[in-house]
Amino acid sequence: MATPALPLARGRNTGRPRASMSAIERSRRRLFWPMLLPALILMALFYLIPIIYAGWLSLNEWDGINEMTFIGADNYVRLAKDPVFIGSVINTLKILFIVGIVTFVFAFALTMILRDMMGKKFVRSVLFFPTLINAMVFGIFAGFLFSPSGPVNKLLLLVGVQDPPKWLAQDNLFNMIMIVMIWSATGYFTTIIMSAVDQIPAYYYEAAGLDGAGPWAKFRHVTLPLAWDVISVCAVLWTMSSVKVFELILVFGGSTAKAPPTSTWSTALYVYQAAFGTGGDREFGISAASAIVSLLLVTVLTIGLRRMLRRENIEI
Template sequence: MVAPAILPARGRNTGRPRAGMSAIERSRRRLYWPMLLPALILMVLFYVVPILYAGWLSLHTWDGINELKWRGAENYIQLAKDPIFVGSIGNTLKILFVVGIVTFVFAFALTMILRDMTGRKFVRSVLFFPTLINAMVFGIFAGFLFSPAGPLNKILAAVGVTDPPKWLAQDNLFNLIMIVMIWSATGYFTTIIMSAVDQIPAYYYEAAGLDGAGPWAKFRHVTLPLAWDVISVCAVLWTMSSVKVFELILVFGGSTAQAPPASTWSTALYVYQAAFGGGSREFGVSAAAAIVSLALVTVLTIGLRRMLRREAIEI
């Protein structure tokens, strides 16, 4: 009797062609590493190496000209005591949760409306169009729209409103930024979710209708479970993109010569301002803020993936 220890485990990928394998399987095994290696090299060069360098730089103080000076964890301690950085984390979390929840509520509502609408492909293209426009354009347009002499105040004056709200006041600025984000992101996620809904057979909805299910019940018991994998991917995409919101806030709230109010900063904008804004350039503090942002998005993404994990439903 042959000892079990010398037998290869069933299904184990040993990396070597096994006896009885087809020619296609053997060629796939031989091409696995040659095809994967270029992507791994690029990922290491453009992702891993910069992250390691940022981590090393975050332990120093450097203005970009003089020599680096070791500072240890002082940059991180400085960030923890900096109310602007703490506020930027709060703003980033507002973008993640408040803007994200409202965006997905609108996306789900539009999905329920568009599912049975005639001409839904055209409407979906219209909703997706804002995604093709750079966020800086949205910032410039929103600044023009809500300016004191902008079209919105002129319309309000025409209907008799003599004292319009100060839209671009510091207390209202971040709320307007979140509204613009919702407007620009809703169509994108609606389009992705609708692509999953289009794959759901119509007889599921017909059966639910025969059982007396209304639009909400159909969405809850048919659309949501069968499109769950795509929805969870959308949630992860939003989590990663919300931490990187930068240009919209910079253009909307600031200018080429002046930074936006610190109360509107996100962590990404804080990283930029620490490195290139103001009179002093603190690349060490900027790198530390970037590492904290990376840790934040990593924790949030892993936690979200675990929270949204569920058994796949085959259609």
Template structure:
């Protein structure tokens, strides 16, 4: 039986028409996304950078160019130094603690029966609003003679003096612990999703070779999830640099800025914009926001370079 084939010219014409239709659909889908990106991200970012070189107190005032004066004032400000150092501490100490806990649970949950249920339970704190978490920990950690919070009540019940957990000199470490507790479930979920894609025979071979759990983690789990660990590190850096609610609720009364020793860059920007120090200083707030952008950009680039490795095929 003879087979009739479509002429090559007909196939070429059909492919060309299909490509033409795709091109016509490109801009209707592309332009709205670009427009929203420009209006709500690019323009505010550029405006923030420009206003960082001005003195401006908001509506009714004309921005006045001051050059690098705002940045010089930031460097000389105790409040900004506390804010910057506390933010870096949350990123580094909180990140190390979160990932150590996440790795520990990853090693345990991989071989644990019912691990998926436990993983879901560990994720629950991540879906609670940070303000609610702050109020919860505030009730537990409050120092109030004769009406102590749960933590101090337990300490006093075993003969240990109550601790002022929420004092300005202690609040940074308390917030760090709260962040680790609340965030670990999210990163456990991410890392466990990466572990689930590792072929089981690699662990079976390790068992036959007599590898310890640590050796299996070091030589199998970590290398094969390294790319996911890098992405998780970037996510942590971006989220940690924006810490605001926990500090504001735990360290302050919730109606005005807490003591400067507990500030983060987010609290500093808020205080200069809406704080109780008098007229708003939007120029200073924008300068601090620019520092936040630069800090997260530098840290993300460094992290990506440090985490860069050749992809392992399996």
């Protein structure tokens, strides 16, 4: 997890022991491995070993039961030739960038409004609420809300819209999925960013106000720079979660245990379909290869994002 290192711990535990070390530091040093080891073992057990195994699996053909056959990079070649996989990668990037950018624009706008608002605590709770609801609930309810004779269209009819949009048409399906994602993610990131904004002393805003700054200038010159670290962590969190989007698409696009249309697949869904898909083909090799490609994608994007957003710490 990309959290900033605590100043006290920085550089302490990796250097050689020094004669001038205090008793507290020595005891800290002794506790270093006992405290770290459990997490390290769990990490290795549940993350590193599975990733290495997936890497190995991706070079094989395996149905989950019989012997594996080593086929080298064939699975990757198949993925590169598969229009469905390429579509899945494009969809994942759409989720990452389009949903991400819109979510953050909304979150910033809400931050600007919420800072001076009355009853902001209540509003924040309301905004956070969608995060608490399982994405699958949206998936199921959308079918009811947006159906041709559903409540949304009935409401539109009342206000005079005779020919309402075909919300659940296949062409709109992915857009609808993205809208639901924006709706549920905005509250989450607004809450995190707001907690950083709360730490900014009010006199910065007062001083900016005296200098004639409007809400936008205050946001641009006070909020943004002083909440930057938290925003960049949020960006990384979003990158990682967007690559894992799965259940919403499965429920939104799928009908009774059947696969959603391929035009809505994300890479995570592709991984699932290859291994446990409705067709019943258990292609664990292809599944692992697509998982590895997703992992590389998120790694490259996260590193890129971290570099882009990196800057010197600002003391408040």
